[in-house]
Amino acid sequence: MKRIVTLALMVVLALSLAAPALAETTLEKINRTGVLTIGTRTGSPPFAYINKNNEWVGFTIDLVDQAVKPALDKKLGKSIKVEKKESTPPTRIPLLSSNAVDLIAGTMTDTPERRQSVDFSITFFLTGAQFLVKKGSPIKSIDDIGGKRIAAQQGSTNAKIIREKVPTAQLREFPDQPSAFQALLQGQVDAYTNDGIQLYGLKAKSPNPEQWDVVGDFYSREPYGMAMRKGEEDFKQVVDSGLKQALESGKYFELYEKWFGPKGEVPYPMTAEVKKFLMSQVGK
Amino acid sequence: MNYRFNWSVLWSGQSGHWLLQGLLTTLEISALAWVLAVFLGILSGALRTAPFRPLRALATFYVEFFRNVPLLVWMFFWYFGVPPLLPRGVQDWLFGHGLEFWAAMVALGVYHGARFSEVIRSGIQSIPRTQFEASMAMGLTTFQAYRLVILPIAIRLIVPPATNESLNLLKNSSVALTISVAELTFQTRQIETYTAKAIEALTAGTLIYLVLCVSIATVMTRLERRFAIPGMIARVGAG
Numbered sequence: 001m002k003r004i005v006t007l008a009l010m011v012v013l014a015l016s017l018a019a020p021a022l023a024e025t026t027l028e029k030i031n032r033t034g035v036l037t038i039g040t041r042t043g044s045p046p047f048a049y050i051n052k053n054n055e056w057v058g059f060t061i062d063l064v065d066q067a068v069k070p071a072l073d074k075k076l077g078k079s080i081k082v083e084k085k086e087s088t089p090p091t092r093i094p095l096l097s098s099n100a101v102d103l104i105a106g107t108m109t110d111t112p113e114r115r116q117s118v119d120f121s122i123t124f125f126l127t128g129a130q131f132l133v134k135k136g137s138p139i140k141s142i143d144d145i146g147g148k149r150i151a152a153q154q155g156s157t158n159a160k161i162i163r164e165k166v167p168t169a170q171l172r173e174f175p176d177q178p179s180a181f182q183a184l185l186q187g188q189v190d191a192y193t194n195d196g197i198q199l200y201g202l203k204a205k206s207p208n209p210e211q212w213d214v215v216g217d218f219y220s221r222e223p224y225g226m227a228m229r230k231g232e233e234d235f236k237q238v239v240d241s242g243l244k245q246a247l248e249s250g251k252y253f254e255l256y257e258k259w260f261g262p263k264g265e266v267p268y269p270m271t272a273e274v275k276k277f278l279m280s281q282v283g284k
Numbered sequence: 285m286n287y288r289f290n291w292s293v294l295w296s297g298q299s300g301h302w303l304l305q306g307l308l309t310t311l312e313i314s315a316l317a318w319v320l321a322v323f324l325g326i327l328s329g330a331l332r333t334a335p336f337r338p339l340r341a342l343a344t345f346y347v348e349f350f351r352n353v354p355l356l357v358w359m360f361f362w363y364f365g366v367p368p369l370l371p372r373g374v375q376d377w378l379f380g381h382g383l384e385f386w387a388a389m390v391a392l393g394v395y396h397g398a399r400f401s402e403v404i405r406s407g408i409q410s411i412p413r414t415q416f417e418a419s420m421a422m423g424l425t426t427f428q429a430y431r432l433v434i435l436p437i438a439i440r441l442i443v444p445p446a447t448n449e450s451l452n453l454l455k456n457s458s459v460a461l462t463i464s465v466a467e468l469t470f471q472t473r474q475i476e477t478y479t480a481k482a483i484e485a486l487t488a489g490t491l492i493y494l495v496l497c498v499s500i501a502t503v504m505t506r507l508e509r510r511f512a513i514p515g516m517i518a519r520v521g522a523g
Contacts, residue, residue, distance in 0.1 A: 090473045094482045116288075117480040149379065154461070154470070155477045172384065172464040179462065182364055188379050230288075 026102050026228065026235040031076050038064055039087030039101035043177050045201040046265035047107045047125075047224075056084055059259040060105045060226075063124060063243070066251060068103070068226070071242030088176060089155030093117055096229055103228050103239065107198065109157050110225035119232065120225035121239045122281045124252075126274045128218025129158045130196040132184065132203065134211060139191045141216035145169045151180040151189040158193050161220050177202060195222045201266045244282045252278075293479040294488050306471030307492060313389050313467060314454045320393030321453060325400025326439075330430055332401065333408045343401065350398035355459050358395050362387040363463040388460035396453045403445045407438035440511055447504040451497045468492060 030036050040048040040061060048058035064082055072080045087095050087104055095101045096118055110120040131150075133139050139148060146168040152159035154173040162169055172189050174180040181202055184192045192199070196214060203212045226243075228235055246252040260268040293299060324346075331343035350358070363384065367375045378386075411434060419429035439446075458469040466474075472489035476482045 090476060090482075093476070093480055094486075097483070111480075113478065114480040116290075117482075151464075154464075155473055157477075160477060173466070173470070174464050175462055179360075179364075183464075186364060186368060187375065188363070188367070188383065 026232050027076070027238070029099075030072065030080060030102065034078065035081045035083050036064075036069065036072060036103065037083045037085060037101045038103045038105045039085050039092055039095050040104075041088070041106040042086050044107050044198060045205050046259045047198075047201075048105070059255060060107070060124070060224075062255050062258070063246065063252070064103070064105045064226075066255065067246035068105075068239050068242040071238050071245065075238045089153060090175070092227065096227060099229075102235075103226055105226045107195065107224055108227050109195075109222045110227075111157060114227070117230065118227040119230050119236050120227055121236065122243050123223040123225055123278070124243055125197070125224040126277055127195045127197040127222050127224070129161065129193055129220040129222060130199055130214050130216045130218065131191040131193050132181075132199040133191045133213055133215055134184075135213050137191065137213070137215075139215065142166060142219040145191065148191065149189040151183050151192040153177065153180060153194060156194065157220060157222065158195070162193065165219070181206070197260075197266070197268055200268055204266045247278060247282050248284075289484065290479075290481055291484055293475065293481045293484050297478065299475045299479075299485075302471040302474055303468070303488060303492070306466060306468035309385075309466055310454070310457050310468040311496075313385065313392065313460060313465065314457045316389050317392035317396065317457070318450060318453055320390070321396035321400050321449075324394065324397030325404050326435065328397065328401040329404025329408065330435065332405045334430075335426065347398045347401045350395055351402070355391065355395050355456055356462060358391040359388060359459055359463050362391045384460075384463050384465045388457070388463055388465045392453060392457055392460070396449065396456070399452075400446065400449055403442050403449055404438060406445070407442035408434055410441060411437055437513070437516070440508075440513060440516065443504060443508040447501055450504070451500060454497060454500070455493060 024032070038061075040056075040058070042048070042050050042056070044058070046058055047060045048056070051057050061084070069080055069082055085095070085101050087101065087106060089108075092104045092106070092108060093114070096104060104118075107125075108114075110123060114120070131139055131141075131145070139145060142162075142165065145162070145166055147170070149170045149172055150162060151172045151174055152162065154175050159171055159173050162171060172180075172183065174183065177194070177198070180189075180192050180194075183189045192202075194202075196218065199214045203209050203214060206212060226239060228239065243252075246255075256270060257264065259265050260270070294303070328343040328346050331339045332347070334340060334343075366387070367378060367383065370378070415433055415437070416429055419433045420426075424432065457467055460467055461470040461473070464470075469489055472485040475485040475488070479485070
């Protein structure tokens with residue numbers, strides 16, 4: 001018995017000694033390891049995906065490399081390496097809280113609920129939910145989906161809104177975009193709903209883009225932000241300053257043109273309203 | 285870790301309702317798949333020991349084919365692979381009648397049937413050959429010998445590994461979420477979506493699975509004792 005008590009005390013002591021090491025802030029961690037680990041996507045063109053040459057690329061990844069990384073380099077006074085890990089809607093917050101990644105940079109919508117668990121950078125993209133359907137489908141907007149089978153992504157904001165607004169729609173939630181699209185392709189579902197820009201991306205990447213239509217007005221507002229662990233003001237400030245700097249210098253719009261311009265992966269012209277909103281974040 | 289726990293997300297709002305619904309779907313799919321798996325398992329397990337080569341070959345093919353491909357692949361196979369082979373009218377009917385659930389049930393049942401089969405076969409092969417020969421000598425046909433002598437003993441012998449297999453089946457039902465079946469794990473993720481409280485939601489799911497599995501294991505142990513043939517297994521006889 002005595003031996004067990006001693007052992008238990010030793011374990012407690014060991015844990016309490018280990019604790020200060022765990023309390024390291026994100027900036028300290030990046031400074032110590034020289035690595036910024038981001039959680040991003042492999043199948044969300046053009047934000048983050050694996051391209052034909054088997055490279056992990058995308059708009060969000062470029063933003064991290066060319067806006068966030070320079071700000072971090074400057075702050076820490078050395079060149080930081082960016083490492084990428086796959087993160088999906090259900091895994092991204094747990095990945096952050098377990099310290100497996102330092103920054104979620106993919107297609108994560110900034111919502112009030114999520115803000116209770118993580119902090120968000122300024123908004124780096126603004127879109128809204130729409131529907132992807134086969135050309136000629138009777139579904140034209142959210143008003144037509146009652147009783148229909150609608151695919152959505154598990155853990156996304158869209159599914160939540162559909163459930164609240166159109167409870168009669170039969171939701172089918174898939175863990176990732178490829179399986180939801182496969183279900184649409186084969187007719188298991190009548191439409192697939194996601195953020196408009198993602199649907200345009202999916203359509204552009206599909207074997208027969210002319211077969212598909214993206215329909216409906218935005219039935220939700222989806223501001224994308226980069227997420228980080230809560231309460232790390234100094235890290236958030238560095239990320240924000242990098243993004244703001246990119247907006248002010250025009251770097252952001254250069255990258256936007258590269259991915260969403262007429263010759264980009266997914267042509268998606270920026271509306272004046274969106275541009276105004278983005279610039280309002282840097283006080284312009 | 286600067287994570288603020290908020291356990292009330294598990295009973296506020298619709299969370300309780302979702303968890304219950306997920307639990308029911310998990311039980312439903314597991315129970316149906318279990319019946320299918322046990323049926324296929326006993327059938328193919330018995331056939332693998334049958335004194336007739338083509339039947340043995342058929343059963344061996346079933347077992348090796350289905351147990352050596354990951355369950356996830358089988359889920360996709362039954363959900364995405366099978367419907368296009370059917371006539372359009374049948375497809376539409378299936379799509380409108382909960383194909384997800386049935387595809388997942390069949391995937392789970394057929395996959396675990398192959399695994400049950402091995403358990404049953406090992407049970408049958410642990411029975412001394414003389415039992416079979418004695419049955420024959422008493423004038424039973426092969427079918428009668430299996431039904432009246434071999435299987436009743438084998439099934440008693442394999443309760444512990446079969447319990448293990450059943451628990452695996454129950455836990456593997458969570459893979460069904462990949463084809464959009466709203467079972468327990470799916471619902472815990474749903475709670476996470478609504479509340480952004482992943483650790484709380486996963487803890488609830490973990491506890492429910494744990495309680496379920498421990499209860500099943502307890503019931504199976506009782507059954508094992510209740511139906512034991514005195515003298516067959518010393519340990520059980522003593523209990």
